[in-house]
Amino acid sequence: xxxxxxxxxxxxxxxxxxxxxxxxxxxxxxxxxxxxxxxxxxxxxxxxxxxxxxxxxxxxxxxxxxxxxxxxxxxxxxxxxxxxxxxxxxxxxxxxxxxxx
Numbered sequence: 001x002x003x004x005x006x007x008x009x010x011x012x013x014x015x016x017x018x019x020x021x022x023x024x025x026x027x028x029x030x031x032x033x034x035x036x037x038x039x040x041x042x043x044x045x046x047x048x049x050x051x052x053x054x055x056x057x058x059x060x061x062x063x064x065x066x067x068x069x070x071x072x073x074x075x076x077x078x079x080x081x082x083x084x085x086x087x088x089x090x091x092x093x094x095x096x097x098x099x100x101x
Contacts, residue, residue, distance in 0.1 A: 026091055036080075046073055 050071045052058060062069050072080060092098075 036084075043074065 050073075053062070053069045053071060059069055
């Protein structure tokens, strides 16, 4: 998984100025929203991908773009998504925010 602390999943040019403000507005000033991309893959492919992500050149390139490499197996990724949904779905539903896609 790759995650960004700016909450976008996009590069530095696309970072919103108010990403942290959403948490403050909902009374959660210490909340950090992560934009993330995950791959649902078989365990062997996952292990190969995690090995590649740990390559020093790859790690440096990810960090140069603002991404933080986080190694997860499929079960850990599923748990990450489940925990994120438990936090963010109620916050988005209450004011009627809808996400497309």
